[in-house]
Amino acid sequence: MMRKAVVLIVSTKVDAATDDVVQRLARQGIPHHRLNTEEYPFHRRITYNPSDSAAWLQCDDEPLMEPTSIWYRRMRIPSTPERMDEGVATFCRNETRATILGSIIGQEARWMSHPADVWAAEFKPYQLRLAASLGLRIPPTVITNDPAIIRARFRAFGSMVIKPTRSGHVVKDGADHAIYTSQLLESHLDELDSARWSPSIYQALIPKRYDVRVTFVGERCFAAAIDSQTDPAARIDWRQTDNPELPHHPIQLPGDLEAALHRLMRLLSLTFGAIDLVLTPSGEYVFLEVNPSGQWLWLDDMLHLGITDAVADWLTETSTL
Amino acid sequence: MTPFILRFAEPLAAGDPQGSCENSDLGQGFENPEERTSMSDKSTRFTMVKAETTDDA
Structure with missing residues (x-):
């Protein structure tokens, strides 16, 4: 017998795409639960019962129905509470991530997409290798922290861009920054020794x-x-x-x-x-x-x-x- | 000791949807997500493309 749809959404309060999908589900009367990950553990309680499928996951006092689909959309962390040591807060956040992910990854459901697959797919070097193996054209690329190799490829590529291997976000000087794909210019070459502090993706500008x-x-x-x-x-x-x-x-x-x-x-x-x-x-x-x-x-x-x-x-x- | 790539990092404007959510002006206190409207304007929806990473760990 076909099951009635129940959707679990693992996301954040700050995602408009989640808002819109949730609105669609609500309009259609589809049972769903939106788990905003940054609310845990400092603002809400979470309970996982591994041997009780009827009450497998509980958010505060709300038991969740077993989902037919899970949308793994975002995993975001809460900021450190006042008076909590930063190292202790990191421990709490890591334990929370392990609880949330550990609770859901074994669920038999339709996944969009499974966290293990998302984790692997977000490595851009891996994407590039797979894409090339399928015959897709990719830009001439090198991923390195070796300034000499970067200089040599700069000459060989003609024009070059730089991009991160995984995360386009960094907290720098206490503020959130985005790291976009950027063009390397001749004037940047004098600064390349600092490239050794972090590998990056260097590609020909297409x-x-x-x-x-x-x-x-x-x-x-x-x-x-x-x-x-x-x-x-x-x-x-x-x-x-x-x-x-x-x-x-x-x-x-x-x-x-x-x-x-x-x-x-x-x-x-x-x-x-x-x-x-x-x-x-x-x-x-x-x-x-x-x-x-x-x-x-x-x-x-x-x-x-x-x-x-x-x-x-x-x-x-x-x-x- | 700053890696070369970070010379290209650009500060996100207040409210840009990246980083720790609790540091953002967006998404505060919506107990009922169905009623949210704070991100409905097109400009904000376009700048959401700056936040595409699943997990910030």
């Missing part, structure tokens, strides 16, 4: 006709062109512009490219992914990266692609259980 964002939801594929070359702030990394009117339009990917991207998603065991490509002036698509928990709301706003509906539909599907 000339762009436009950027492409491909969003996969299960077997569904939504592709959009981002006309990044019309905005100086968006030319290297379109996320760098704050212009919400940056031109976009829906596109149809070539069939062989879409098939290769589907294979990549299956190899990574991802049921959701936001893939960044470049279309070159000569008409060639180049793979940059896949974001296992990428954003999409602005694409629905601009192009009415229906990605939010697709995510909600996927989460409420029970026929494959």
Whole structure:
């Protein structure tokens, strides 16, 4: 007998995509629970009963029904409470992460996507290797903390960009910073000795006709062109512009490219992914990266692609259980 | 002792959706997530692309 859909969403209070999907589920009357990870452990209580499937997980006094689908969207940490030692707070946060993840990873459910798969897929060096093995074109790349190699590749590549291997976020001087893909210039070479403190991804700068964002939801594929070359702030990394009117339009990917991207998603065991490509002036698509928990709301706003509906539909599907 | 890549790090504006959630102006105190409206404007929804990492550990 087909089970009635019950959705567990592991996320954060600060995610508008989660808000929109939750609204869809609520409108459809789908039972769901949104677990905002930063609320634990300092603001809410969590209880896991490994041998009691009827009361397997309890948030404060609310027992959760066993989910048919789990959306692993975000894992965020709370700030340190006043008067708590920082090391002690880190211990509490790590134990909480182990409790939340340890409680859910063994659940037999439809996953978008399983934490172990998301963890692996967020390593960009791994993505690049898999993509190349599938015949996707990737930029000439080196990942290193060796200044001599970076200098040599700078000459060989002609133009070069730098990007992080995993996290585009850093707390620096006590403030949150974003690390975008950035172009290396000749004037930067004198500073390269400090590259040894952290490996990074160094790639040839690929000339762009436009950027492409491909969003996969299960077997569904939504592709959009981002006309990044019309905005100086968006030319290297379109996320760098704050212009919400940056031109976009829906596109149809070539069939062989879409098939290769589907294979990549299956190899990574991802049921959701936001893939960044470049279309070159000569008409060639180049793979940059896949974001296992990428954003999409602005694409629905601009192009009415229906990605939010697709995510909600996927989460409420029970026929494959 | 700052790695080269961080010379390209740019401060996030207040309210940008990254880092510790409790340091953000967004998302405070919504007991009922269905009623949230704070991120409904298009500009904010566009800048959400700055926060795409699943786990900040």
